[in-house]
Amino acid sequence: MARRRFEMHHYRQALLRMRQGDSDREIATARVMGRPKAAQWRQIAADRGWLDPAQPLPEDEAIAEALGAPRRASSTISTLEQHREQIGHWIEQGVSGTAIHAALKRQGGWSGSYSAVRRLVADIRRQLPPEVTCRLEFEPGEAAQVDFGAGPMLVHPDGQPRRAWAFVMTLCASRHQYVEFVWDQTVATWLGCHRRAFEWFAGTPRRVIIDNAKCAITRACAQEPTVQRAYAECAEGYGFKIDPCPPHDPQKKGIVEAGVKYVKGNFLPLRNFRDLADLNAQARTWVMTEAGMRCHGTTRRTPLALFELEQPLLQALPAQAPDLGTWHRVSVHRDCHVQFDRILYSTPFTLVGKTLWLRATDSVVALFEDYRHVATHPRGRNPGQRVSVREHLPPEAQAFFGRDRAWCAEQAERIGPACAALIEQLLSDHILERLRAAQGVLALLKPYGRTRLEAACARAMAHGSAHYRTVKTILATGADQRTDLPAATPPGYGRTRFTRPATELFADLTPNPQQDLLH
Missing domain, CATH: 1.10.10 (Arc Repressor Mutant, subunit A)
Incomplete structure (x- = not known):
C-alpha cells in the first residue's frame, strides 16, 4: 500500500x-x-x-x-531547467519532443538523453491549462456537415492515372451519409455534389456546415467570411444556410471528419475498382448495406433507422431544381470575344477592354456587366470553338460578313440578268477568291443606279471581260450610255480585183472521192 x-x-x-x-x-x-x-x-x-x-x-x-500540499514524487532538478522557458515556447508552437532534443544538441551543445527532454516536456504540459471542449448536439433535420477526402488512384478518361476525391455529406442527427467520388474540387463539382446529395436524402437540412475550401469560401474569416457567389445562389435556391467553420478549427465539423475517416478506413481498403463509375456504384451499395446498418459508436443506433425519423423533418426540395451556375471574371478582347474554358464567346463591340461577369451552367453561358445582362450563348463543347453573334460585331464588320456569296447572288438577280451572269462568273473562279470583287461591283449600284450598272455589266460581258475594274471604267467613262453603230469601212478597202471569199480559196483542196478511186 x-x-x-x-x-x-x-x-x-x-x-x-x-x-x-x-x-x-x-x-x-x-x-x-x-x-x-x-x-x-x-x-x-x-x-x-x-x-x-x-x-x-x-x-x-x-x-x-x-x-497540506502533496509531496512531489521526486525533488530532482532537471539538467534542462535553464532551457525551460525556450522549451515552453517550442511546445506552444507544436514542436515535437524529438525535434526539441535535436535542436538542443545542435544549437546549445547539450549532450543529454531524450528521456530528460521527455520528462521536462511532460512537466511543462502538466502546468499548462487543460484544453476544454464540448460535444455539439443537433436536432433532426437541423444540420449536415460536408468535407472532401482523398480517394484511390484511378485511370482518368484522358488515359493518365489521377487521384479521385471523396465528397461526403453527413446528416448530424442520424449520421446517414452521402458519398460520391469525383475527379476535382472545382465550384461546378461542389455544386453538383450538393444537388445529388439533397436528392439522395430527398430533402434539405436547414444548415450546412463546411470548412473554408476555395470552392465554397473565397475569404476565410471567423466572424465574416466571404461566400463564393455561385454557392450563395445554391443556398438561396435550396433554402439552407451556409455555416463555415472558423479557420484552423476542423473540430467544429468533427462528425463528417469522422465520416471521411470511416470511408477511407472501412470502404476503400481491400477493394478493386474498374473506373469512377464502378467506384461510386460500390460506394452507394456500401452506404446502404454496411455503413447505414452499423451500430454507430456515438448514437448507439443504426444511421438508417435514425434517418427514417429525420427524413420527414428535412426541408422539402424545391418543385423545380435551381439552375446552378458558376461565376467567373472575364475580359473582353479586341476581337469582341471573351474566353472561358478554352472557348470564345462574343460580346457587343462597345464592351471591348472591359471586365464582365460570366455565369456558366451545363447548357448556357450568360454575360453580365455588373448586374446588367449583356448576352447569352449555348455552351460550347470543343476547345478552340468560337460561339459568335453577328450583331455583336462593329457595323463595318457586320456589313462585310453579311455580304457573303448568297447575298451577292441575290442582289445581282435583283439588278438584272447581265449583272447576275457577271457575278456568277466572278464567284465561279476556281483559282482566285473574287468575293471582294463581286462586292465591289454591287457597291457601284449606289452611285450609278440599277439601269447603268446593268448596262455596264452587259457591255463587259460582251467584250469577255468580267472584271470589277472593267465595269468601273465603263461607268466612269460613260461607255454604258453610248449607242454602238457598225464601224464604217474606209473607201480604200472596197472591192478589188484579187479579193475573193475563203470558200473559193480553199475549193481546190476539197477531197473528190472519184479521183481517189482512180488513183
Missing part, C-alpha cells in the same frame, strides 16, 4: 472509524489505509480535536488544509 493514492473519502472513513474506537490494526484490516498512515492521520486528527465523537466531522477543506 506504499504507492496507494488516498482520496478524501478514505481520510473521512478512517476518521469516522477512529471516532468509533477502531484501532489502527482494525483500520488496516478493513483496507482503508495502512497502519503507519493511520497512525499519522490519528495524530493529525487528535491535535485538532476531531477524535471527539461529540464534535461534528470537519469539512473537506479543513481536512485538506491539515494534510
